[in-house]
Amino acid sequence: MSRCRLPAVRCEHCGATRLGDAITDDGRPSPHAPRVASEAVRASHPGPWPTCRHGIAALADCMDRPVPPACCPPLTLDTTP
Secondary structure, three states, X not given: OOOOOOOEEEOOOOOOEEEOOOEOOOOOEOOOOOEEOOHXXXXXXXXXXXXXXXXXXXXXXXXXXXXXXXXXXXXXXXXXX
């Protein structure tokens, strides 16, 4: 029985280990999956937490920075309340 072995890659920002070797268009390892921003993350963000033009709140990356939802490119985040 064979096992699939994925390489372990460390995040350059937080040091978390992630599996896989997906590469972004600029040649770097892809970031680990963004997560839903908790109330604490939203509260610590300077200004209101951004939303996209559809009204969907941004996700959070490993450093608690906003990540736009899949429906919109990064330039369409709205930080108005």
